[in-house]
Amino acid sequence: MTTLLSRADAEELRRSWDVRQGPFLPHRDEAFAVLADAALGRRALDLAGGTGAIASRLPNAEVTLLDVDPVLLVIARAALGDRVAVVAADLSAPGWGAGLEFDAVVAGTALHCFAPDRLRALYGEIHAVLAPGGVFANADRMPVDAERAPESNDGMPGWHEWWAKALAHPALAEAARDRVDGKSADFYPPASWHVEALRAAGFDNVEVRWRRDDTAVVVARRTR
Numbered sequence: 001m002t003t004l005l006s007r008a009d010a011e012e013l014r015r016s017w018d019v020r021q022g023p024f025l026p027h028r029d030e031a032f033a034v035l036a037d038a039a040l041g042r043r044a045l046d047l048a049g050g051t052g053a054i055a056s057r058l059p060n061a062e063v064t065l066l067d068v069d070p071v072l073l074v075i076a077r078a079a080l081g082d083r084v085a086v087v088a089a090d091l092s093a094p095g096w097g098a099g100l101e102f103d104a105v106v107a108g109t110a111l112h113c114f115a116p117d118r119l120r121a122l123y124g125e126i127h128a129v130l131a132p133g134g135v136f137a138n139a140d141r142m143p144v145d146a147e148r149a150p151e152s153n154d155g156m157p158g159w160h161e162w163w164a165k166a167l168a169h170p171a172l173a174e175a176a177r178d179r180v181d182g183k184s185a186d187f188y189p190p191a192s193w194h195v196e197a198l199r200a201a202g203f204d205n206v207e208v209r210w211r212r213d214d215t216a217v218v219v220a221r222r223t224r
């Protein structure tokens with residue numbers, strides 16, 4: 001018999017995930033508040049949404065959370081309930097956006113996983129899933145000084161312990177078996193790289209909407 005993940009356990013895993021992500025994206029709460037403000041519109045997509053830190057901040061939208069990790073998807077489903085549609089998809093190849101349309105796409109602490117060529121292509125695919133007038137917003141480390149590019153989050157305190165605890169949970173055993181531990185590209189270009197790549201992908205009104213130290217939010221609009 002399949003053991004279901006209780007909402008309380010999912011919330012606890014989500015809360016402890018947020019605690020561990022905090023040092024990895026300094027000023028995370030402020031950056032995600034900027035993302036939520038930018039994500040105006042009825043239909044919003046939380047791209048590579050993990051356990052739902054951003055999706056949970058979009059109470060007035062029809063939210064879809066997309067991620068590749070089966071364990072994180074189970075936690076997100078149990079923690080967020082029916083309000084959020086949780087879908088499995090792999091952003092490392094084109095095709096994930098077929099048939100999808102949104103008014104807003106947001107990504108937080110996620111797009112550094114992709115190497116430059118893939119991220120350029122992904123920006124085009126994000127443009128394609130936005131309705132005209134739709135907005136894309138990305139919060140991540142975008143170092144002012146390239147020398148300060150962050151280390152991989154593999155070395156982050158508590159990270160391995162979080163995964164060990166999650167993977168040992170009986171309700172996550174089945175999802176854990178399907179998990180492929182993908183390698184992040186750890187690509188942290190400056191904000192100007194994102195601005196240029198988004199313009200090249202067809203976006204207009206591209207701007208660095210917010211910055212604090214090396215954490216920044218870039219916002220772009222599909223006008224056509």
Ligand SMILES: C[S@@+](CC[C@H](N)C(=O)[O-])C[C@H]1O[C@@H](n2cnc3c(N)ncnc32)[C@H](O)[C@@H]1O
Nearest residue numbers: 048049050053067068069090091092108109110
């Ligand atoms: C550092 S986590 C951030 C998650 C969430 N946005 C947050 O801030 O808590 C990076 C996320 O990217 C997802 N991810 C990495 N590669 C992916 C891929 N190829 N397709 C979809 N999601 C991916 C991971 O599963 C993970 O949930």
